[in-house]
Amino acid sequence: DGGITQSPKYLFRKEGQNVTLSCEQNLNHDAMYWYRQDPGQGLRLIYYSQIVNDFQKGDIAEGYSVSREKKESFPLTVTSAQKNPTAFYLCASSLDLRQGKNNEKLFFGSGTQLSVL
Amino acid sequence: DAKTTQPNSMESNEEEPVHLPCNHSTISGTDYIHWYRQLPSQGPEYVIHGLTSNVNNRMASLAIAEDRKSSTLILHRATLRDAAVYYCILRPFIGNSGYALNFGKGTSLLVTP
Numbered sequence: 001d002g003g004i005t006q007s008p009k010y011l012f013r014k015e016g017q018n019v020t021l022s023c024e025q026n027l028n029h030d031a032m033y034w035y036r037q038d039p040g041q042g043l044r045l046i047y048y049s050q051i052v053n054d055f056q057k058g059d060i061a062e063g064y065s066v067s068r069e070k071k072e073s074f075p076l077t078v079t080s081a082q083k084n085p086t087a088f089y090l091c092a093s094s095l096d097l098r099q100g101k102n103n104e105k106l107f108f109g110s111g112t113q114l115s116v117l
Numbered sequence: 118d119a120k121t122t123q124p125n126s127m128e129s130n131e132e133e134p135v136h137l138p139c140n141h142s143t144i145s146g147t148d149y150i151h152w153y154r155q156l157p158s159q160g161p162e163y164v165i166h167g168l169t170s171n172v173n174n175r176m177a178s179l180a181i182a183e184d185r186k187s188s189t190l191i192l193h194r195a196t197l198r199d200a201a202v203y204y205c206i207l208r209p210f211i212g213n214s215g216y217a218l219n220f221g222k223g224t225s226l227l228v229t230p
Contacts, residue, residue, distance in 0.1 A: 004160075035220070042204070043161070043220035090160045106153075106218060108160030 003027065006091050006109035012117050013078065013085060021076045021112045023091035030095060032074035033106070036060060037088040046089075049074055078114060086115050121205045126225040135192040137224055139205030142186045149208040150181060151218065152190050154201040161204065161220070164190065200228045 004025045013019045025032065031050050035043040045058030049068040063082025068074055074093075078085045091109045122140040129135040141150065149168050153161040165172055165179045167188070172179040178191040192199055204223040 040222070042222045045219075092160070105151075105163040105166075106161075108162065111158070111160050 004091060004093055004107055004109035006089075006112050008112060009110070011112055011114045013114060014117050016080045018077055018079050019085075019114070021078070021089055021091075021114070023074045023076065023109060024072055025074075025091075025093045025107075026072060027093055027107060028071075029093035029107070030071070031093060032068070033092040033094075034058075034064070034066065034074070034076045035090040035092065037090060037111075043090060046076065088113050120219075121207060121221060123203075123205050123221065123224045125222065126227065128227045128229065129192075129195045131197060131228055131230050132194050135195045135199070135226065135228075137190040137192075137203050137205075137226065138187065139189070140187045141205070141207055144185050144207055150179065150185075150188050151206045151208050152177070152179065153204045153206065153218075153220070154199075155204070155223070156198075156201045164203070166208070195226075195228045197228050197230065200226055202226070 007022045011019055033048040034046040036046055037043050044060050046060055046064050047055055047058055047066045049055035052068055052071050055066050055068050063079055065077045065079060066074060089112045092106045094104045094106050149166050151166040152164040154164050155161040165174055165177050167179045167181055169181060171181060180189045180191060190203060202223040202225050204220050206218050206220060
């Protein structure tokens with residue numbers, strides 16, 4: 001089936017540790033995104049990438065890093081600089097938005113719950 | 118960016134129609150209105166979108182006010198599986214600039230048997 005796969009579903013981080021969340025898609029989408037969701041809150045954008053080897057900061061990029069070496073993959077690293085990392089992390093993808101079409105859908109993965117030990 | 122306003126929560130009986138309102142009084146002429154929903158412990162899923170005309174699909178209907186300052190998502194017969202948080206989002210014109218869908222807190226829909 002085509003879709004977005006996030007792994008792991010649950011992840012625990014120790015103090016001072018970096019952890020990496022995986023996001024893979026086989027939808028042949030150019031654009032990929034990472035969102036963070038805190039309990040009872042909406043989604044906030046961390047990073048997005050419109051094309052391979054390019055990515056942009058979102059609203060809350062501090063303490064996070066990403067890479068986009070392959071079209072299918074957009075891993076997110078939560079660094080030790082992120083002091084409050086406990087949250088539900090969602091990855092999404094869509095067609096290339098730079099074509100000027102503004103009706104493209106986002107497709108989301110099932111999320112990774114990150115907790116601090 | 119133009120913002121949307123939705124009620125925090127709504128309740129419906131099973132098999133009854135549900136009308137979920139959204140206000141977007143500062144919408145621009147090129148903003149599409151998108152609706153997504155998020156079931157518990159899952160990622161959001163696309164429901165429907167529109168620009169000016171009312172839209173129907175297998176999941177729902179979208180009614181857009183003539184002045185486009187408000188819209189309503191209509192679930193024709195609510196089921197227990199429709200219990201979710203529903204997000205009303207404006208999707209701005211992108212061009213070559215950056216992009217993000219801004220998900221607010223949405224409306225939490227409770228469906229009771």
